[in-house]
Amino acid sequence: MGILEVKNVGKRFGGLQALSNVNLSIAENTVHALIGPNGAGKSTLLNCLVGKLIPDTGSVMFDGQSVLGRTPYEINQMGISRVFQTPEIFGDLTVMENMMIPCLAKRDGVFKLNALRTLGRDAEIRDKAEQMLIDMNMIEKREMHSASMSRGDKRRLEIGMCLAQEPRLLLLDEPTAGMARADTNNTIDLLKQIKAERDITIAIIEHDMHVVFSLAERITVLAQGTPLVEDVPEKIKGHPKVREAYLGESAAAA
Numbered sequence: 404m405g406i407l408e409v410k411n412v413g414k415r416f417g418g419l420q421a422l423s424n425v426n427l428s429i430a431e432n433t434v435h436a437l438i439g440p441n442g443a444g445k446s447t448l449l450n451c452l453v454g455k456l457i458p459d460t461g462s463v464m465f466d467g468q469s470v471l472g473r474t475p476y477e478i479n480q481m482g483i484s485r486v487f488q489t490p491e492i493f494g495d496l497t498v499m500e501n502m503m504i505p506c507l508a509k510r511d512g513v514f515k516l517n518a519l520r521t522l523g524r525d526a527e528i529r530d531k532a533e534q535m536l537i538d539m540n541m542i543e544k545r546e547m548h549s550a551s552m553s554r555g556d557k558r559r560l561e562i563g564m565c566l567a568q569e570p571r572l573l574l575l576d577e578p579t580a581g582m583a584r585a586d587t588n589n590t591i592d593l594l595k596q597i598k599a600e601r602d603i604t605i606a607i608i609e610h611d612m613h614v615v616f617s618l619a620e621r622i623t624v625l626a627q628g629t630p631l632v633e634d635v636p637e638k639i640k641g642h643p644k645v646r647e648a649y650l651g652e653s654a655a656a657a
């Protein structure tokens with residue numbers, strides 16, 4: 404059994420069946436990519452995993468426990484962290500201050516922004532945040548204001564902030580969207596490093612096939628709200644059904 408088990412999940416928005424009969428099993432300590440054309444339902448599915456949406460049908464189990472009916476905060480506490488398409492960091496704060504936030508949230512269960520004033524004197528939190536910045540190869544940027552960093556560095560910080568919560572499943576929603584090639588390659592290297600150094604499962608939604616094929620051990624192709632094929636990357640590459648889903652029938656026949 405996988406660390407994440409999705410069974411028969413369906414989700415409708417008014418007249419649109421965005422997901423139907425979605426079955427997905429993600430094995431522990433693997434990198435599993437979810438790909439598919441625009442509008443295939445990838446983000447909707449991710450939202451169902453983190454409590455942002457409640458499926459109309461089916462079940463979502465994480466490590467044997469249902470996530471359905473739990474709040475995003477409770478699901479996060481269960482061990483699922485999500486990195487959004489747009490970096491969710493506090494631009495006015497320094498890199499170090501940003502990193503202390505999830506460290507405190509992990510230790511104390513809650514976070515209050517006014518705690519930041521005294522946080523610098525909290526040795527345990529400071530040490531943990533510093534260690535995370537070392538792990539993320541960002542320690543020399545600790546005093547920088549986050550808003551002034553490159554997109555790649557913002558993403559690096561945000562991934563580090565997720566890891567500070569010590570998740571068992573990290574969900575990445577188009578982590579390299581809008582990045583220049585150099586930043587994309589840095590993000591690929593960072594994710595490879597994270598995977599090599601930690602016991603962690605990574606599920607990634609990504610349109611950039613260079614990223615997908617550099618990282619994924621298994622790939623599920625979603626089309627029109629339903630999984631079309633699931634296999635190892637070598638089998639997905641050039642799969643006629645996948646070409647058809649992306650390019651349309653005429654292109655697949657060409």
Ligand SMILES: Nc1ncnc2c1ncn2[C@@H]1O[C@H](COP(=O)(O)OP(=O)(O)OP(=O)(O)O)[C@@H](O)[C@H]1O
Nearest residue numbers: 416417419421439440441442443444445446447448
């Ligand atoms: N809150 C919503 N209300 C109504 N329709 C929605 C909502 N969210 C998504 N949809 C629709 O559901 C379908 C699936 O959308 P979703 O964003 O999950 O696709 P996606 O595979 O993530 O696409 P993309 O790769 O473009 O991000 C689309 O037709 C979208 O317009």
